[in-house]
Amino acid sequence: MPICAIESIETIIVDLPTIRPHKLAMHTMQNQTLVIIRVRCADGIEGIGEATTIGGLSYGNESPDSIKTNIDRHFAPLLIGQDASNINAAMLRLERSIRGNTFAKSGIESALLDALGKRLNLPVSELLGGRVRDALPVAWTLASGNTEKDIAEAEKMLDLRRHRIFKLKIGAGEVCHDLAHVIAIKKALGDRASVRVDVNQAWDEAVALRACKVLGDNGIDLIEQPISRNNRGGMVRLNLSSPAPIMADESIECVEDAFNLAREGAASVFALKIAKNGGPRAVLRTAAIAEAAGIGLYGGTMLEGGIGTLASAHAFLTLNKLAWDTELFGPLLLTEDILTEPLLYRDFHLHVSTAPGLGLAIDEERLAFFRRDK
Numbered sequence: 001m002p003i004c005a006i007e008s009i010e011t012i013i014v015d016l017p018t019i020r021p022h023k024l025a026m027h028t029m030q031n032q033t034l035v036i037i038r039v040r041c042a043d044g045i046e047g048i049g050e051a052t053t054i055g056g057l058s059y060g061n062e063s064p065d066s067i068k069t070n071i072d073r074h075f076a077p078l079l080i081g082q083d084a085s086n087i088n089a090a091m092l093r094l095e096r097s098i099r100g101n102t103f104a105k106s107g108i109e110s111a112l113l114d115a116l117g118k119r120l121n122l123p124v125s126e127l128l129g130g131r132v133r134d135a136l137p138v139a140w141t142l143a144s145g146n147t148e149k150d151i152a153e154a155e156k157m158l159d160l161r162r163h164r165i166f167k168l169k170i171g172a173g174e175v176c177h178d179l180a181h182v183i184a185i186k187k188a189l190g191d192r193a194s195v196r197v198d199v200n201q202a203w204d205e206a207v208a209l210r211a212c213k214v215l216g217d218n219g220i221d222l223i224e225q226p227i228s229r230n231n232r233g234g235m236v237r238l239n240l241s242s243p244a245p246i247m248a249d250e251s252i253e254c255v256e257d258a259f260n261l262a263r264e265g266a267a268s269v270f271a272l273k274i275a276k277n278g279g280p281r282a283v284l285r286t287a288a289i290a291e292a293a294g295i296g297l298y299g300g301t302m303l304e305g306g307i308g309t310l311a312s313a314h315a316f317l318t319l320n321k322l323a324w325d326t327e328l329f330g331p332l333l334l335t336e337d338i339l340t341e342p343l344l345y346r347d348f349h350l351h352v353s354t355a356p357g358l359g360l361a362i363d364e365e366r367l368a369f370f371r372r373d374k
């Protein structure tokens, strides 16, 4: 294939409203901020990617502002003039000069895959080796902060046949109150739904030791990141003692973290996130480590909009087993998106088309309206 140079890279910060406040242990989201990445190539093809985090710097090491600045100032000069079709070479070039910054790398890798797919007339899932499914089961997060509201929201999702897996965000309140909240929701939904919790690192080990037992004994299927990512020994001990499986989320900030967690036995399920590994190809390296270690897989999200959600979905479609399903509901938390077509959620699944690249197009008017610098 002749060399097709990267001509320009544009980063655009977009602020979109959410359907309701989304309450996490470390931050309450009132809206969501996406960083859209447009990689323009010499053959006129444009690759589109997204790098999105939650709550500025309250969740991870990168913020929308740092992602934009770092791509504009540090990534773009390394990539302009390089072959857009050689994703290995482009990503290795970044890796040699740029430490960390996996969110920004993920957005760039997604955009390069989108461009290559459009160039070759193939969906990104096929560039990643081929899909073994066309749709993914999708969990919903109940995070209004109110038990009755959360139960009503879950009932609505079941009626709509949109979700039958619910993740509850806890950790911000008193432990006893949080446990009562979770147990009340599980009681109301019974066997009609899988109920899981995400503590977002809020507990210490002593609290988690007791709380995980209560959760497991009350029918909670999965406990996500109960304690700090820094307490790896504690994760190992909890994973041994908890009656419900422990899932690592914040513990994985790169592929090497995944290897160390697997080696130490610190979790029996991994949340896969393209943003935390450096892209759709990078996340599959973490998936391979998990598969080799007998660790279950869950398709995670950073509450991306449609672009990041599809980039994640194309990677997850290629996996042999996704024992714990996915939570790719980000676009459904937003009242607006910037794509010409919404993603297709039906019968508890996200359905992913086989259109070239990520299979999406930007609605330029909406983008112009929602971009922060307009």
Ligand SMILES: O=C(O)C[C@H]1C=CC(=O)O1
Pocket: 054, 141, 143, 198, 200, 249, 300, 301, 302, 303, 327
């Ligand atoms: O998992 C997280 O910690 C982040 C995110 C994913 C779903 C959700 O509601 O929040």
Ligand SMILES: [Mn+2]
Pocket: 198, 200, 224, 225, 249, 250, 271
């Ligand atoms: Mn989480």
